[in-house]
Amino acid sequence: MARGGINKALVQKARAALLARGVNPSIDAVRVELGNTGSKTTISRYMQELESTDARPQADPDRLSDELTAMVSQLLKRVLEEGNVALVQERLAHQQNTAAKDQLVSELEAELKKTKQVVASRDVALAAQAEELRTSQSSLQAEITRNARISQSCADLELRIQEKDEQVRSLEDKHAHARDAMEHYRSAIKEQREQDQRRHETQLQQLQQETLQLQQALMVRQDELTRLNRDNERLLSEARQHSKLAYQSQEAMKRLEGDLGVANMATARAEGAKEMLQEQLVAVKNANEVLSSEISSLRANTVKLSQELADTTQALEVCRGDQPDMAGES
Template identity: 35%
Template sequence: MARAGVTKGEVQRARLALIKAGRHPSIDAIRIELGNTGSKATIFRHLKDIEADEGGAGVPQGSVSEELLAFVTNLAGRLEFEAQERFDTLKASHVEEVRGLKEQLEKARGEARSGRSEAERSQVDLSAERAARQRVEADLTTLRLEHGQTATQLATQLEGVQAQLKASQAQVASLEEKHAHARDALEHFRNASREQRDREARLHEQQLQYLQREVAGGAEALTAKQTELRAALQEKADALALLTVARAERRQVDEQLRELKPAAERLAVQNQLVEDLREQAKLAAQQYETLRARTGELELRNGELVRQLAAAHACAQSQEQLVREVLDRISQAGNSTESGKKRTKAAAPG
């Protein structure tokens, strides 16, 4: 693991060692020379201080080529650090922006899934409510038909009972009229029998017996008609009881209709809720499409940034190659100068 706190002296020693070895003293090369220790920012700061120290100390004892080599080395290190810093900044900004867009996209997808689930549940509830309403309407139609048939039957029975009652009343009136006629005839017979008692005693007795039989038959017929009347009255009472039951059933049906009204209102509210959820799902889908378009734009921008980064790397490599060529030329020039000096010293007289 790399340690922090690399000193200026260590950086300077590593730099000089790389220069003597004929290698470019870049930030990464110095860090490797130091054993992969120290941060790049610290190494870059020490390199700037070394450059300032060398610039403020005047012309050194070494040759001009060494000074130019140090300047070029510092320039290359600064360019490399600035390029790396710009690359890190762009990369961090891009990663943060992509992460935010991914979070927004996931959130929109979650909302869309939630909206679809809620719409499906509401659709299931709506189907159940519709099926229940259809069953209730079918039951209500059946009850109405049964109620209508029952009312028609009761009305028919009531008309029959009323007709029988009228017929019984007519028969009773006829019997009462016959009984009155019989009493009148008996009175007339009694008056006549007073005059003809002796002569028509037997005939009077026969007629009296005959009339008594007629009266007994009339009384029996009256009793039978009264029995029929009581039966008709009982049937009428039964019909009234059935009518009362039918009215109670009608009241129950009306009560069921009143109870079904809130269910119909709840069904209307559920329909409105489903429409609202559908609108929310449409909005979520539109947001999802917008985020997809934004993601495409960011991907295009990411590609552009990658191309810019590649161009920056290419530029840095070309600059590094240029620096290396300059260093090679300076090194060659230095070698030529040293060879010239040696030849001059060798040619000079002892």
């Protein structure tokens, strides 16, 4: 929107702004700075007054080079063009704002008209409601009398309701007692079941421990049986060796007895050898008897351990058979 007029203060402000930006404060430049308002004659008069009072030396445009003058002219032309474009945009925006405000005023006037019509219709409705109120007041008196009779009936009904409430409370108390007894019974059953379950778990753990002990005992018995079998094999091997030695001794004795007739000439020398051989033979026989006794003892121990192993295996199988039954019962 254009200004209504200019004065010396506005021209001075525009001139100072141009000088601060390094622009020559010509009449056209000042007019552009003022928004293209004011006559050039008025601006020129104010500029002369300001220049006469400004003690600062003024730059002479004639001192500028042609290239700089051309650049300044182009910048001035561009500033004027951009200023005119901005002014056109501002004017267009102002026109749009004015049209929008006119539209808003029209809408507000229409709304005000509708509001007046609504108020008039409400006045008519208010008069009708006042008439209805008078009619309602007359009906209210009749209803008050009727309500008095209904209140008496309600009092009677309340007495009967209180009696019913007493009966209901009595039934609720009985129901509460029955529910408490049921809860107590359920708690007792639950506690008994938990005790049975704990006892069953304890028994199951004991059986598992016994089974583990039996398995360990079985492993120990198996180790002992293995060791005894090894000892038995060793003793049998030694017995075979002793038997072999005894057999060899017997063969040697037979050979010696066969050679006895031939060795009559060396009787003195052979008697000593004979006695020694007889002592060795006795020792070998004694050793054979000891080995035979040990072998018999080992065989008896082997039979006994085999029986204990069979009994332990059977007991372990029985325990294993009882565990699934107890698991099914839990």
